[in-house]
Amino acid sequence: MLKNDFWHFLGGVVLFVANIDWIIIPTILIPLFQFTLTTYIIAIVLANIELVMWYRFWRWFFVSWLARRKSIKETIEFTKGIANEAKKDEKVRGYLCRIIDRFENTFAWATNPKRWLWKIVKAGGHFGLLFLGFEPFFWGGRLVGTVFCATIGWKNGIYSLCLGNSLHVIITILSWKAGFRLGDYIWSYLFL
Numbered sequence: 518m519l520k521n522d523f524w525h526f527l528g529g530v531v532l533f534v535a536n537i538d539w540i541i542i543p544t545i546l547i548p549l550f551q552f553t554l555t556t557y558i559i560a561i562v563l564a565n566i567e568l569v570m571w572y573r574f575w576r577w578f579f580v581s582w583l584a585r586r587k588s589i590k591e592t593i594e595f596t597k598g599i600a601n602e603a604k605k606d607e608k609v610r611g612y613l614c615r616i617i618d619r620f621e622n623t624f625a626w627a628t629n630p631k632r633w634l635w636k637i638v639k640a641g642g643h644f645g646l647l648f649l650g651f652e653p654f655f656w657g658g659r660l661v662g663t664v665f666c667a668t669i670g671w672k673n674g675i676y677s678l679c680l681g682n683s684l685h686v687i688i689t690i691l692s693w694k695a696g697f698r699l700g701d702y703i704w705s706y707l708f709l
Contacts, residue, residue, distance in 0.1 A: 522582060529574045537564040537686070543693045553690070560686045565679045568663060572675050575667035643677040650681020651688070659685070 535541060542560055550556045649662035659682060666674040
C-alpha cells in the first residue's frame with residue numbers, strides 16, 4: 518500500500534465516523550446553535566462537503582486504487598481453481614455455497630441492477646439522484662447514489678444528489694429536534 522493510499526483510506530474512516538446525520542447534527546450543531554436557520558445552513562454545507570468527499574473517495578477507490586491491484590486477476594484465477602477443487606468435496610462445497618449466498622444476500626440491495634433502486638437511478642437520472650439524496654426511509658440511499666456517480670464518473674449527478682441531501686438535512690434536523698423535545702418532555706414528566 519502506498520503512502521498516499523493510507524491518507525485516502527484514513528479520510529474514508531474519518532468521513533464514516535464524523536457522519537453528519539448521527540454525529541455532527543445531534544451532538545454538535547443542535548446543542549451549539551439555538552437558531553434553527555444557522556443550524557440548517559452549517560449542516561447543509563457540511564453534509565454536501567461530506568457527499569463530495571465521499572464521491573472523491575469512491576472515484577479514487579474504483580479508478581486508481583482498484584485498478585492498480587495487479588493481483589486482482591491472479592486472485593480471481595486462484596479462487597476459481599480452489600472453487601473447482603472444492604466442488605469435488607461435498608462438505609467444502611456446502612460451506613462455499615453458504616458463503617456465496619451470504620455475500621449475495623448482503624449486498625444485493627446495492628448491487629443488483631434489477632432492483633428498484635438501480636432502476637430509479639438509471640431511469641430517473643437527475644430526479645433519481647435527487648430522490649436518493651433526500652429519502653429518509655433507509656440508510657444508504659446517498660451512499661448508493663455516490664457510488665453510482667463515482668463508478669460511472671458522472672460528476673454532474675453529484676449536484677442533484679447534493680440538492681436532495683440538503684432536503685434530507687432539513688428532515689434530519691427537524692427529526693432530531695422533535696426527538697430531543699420528546700425526550701425532555703418525558704424526562705420532566707418522570708423526574709419532576
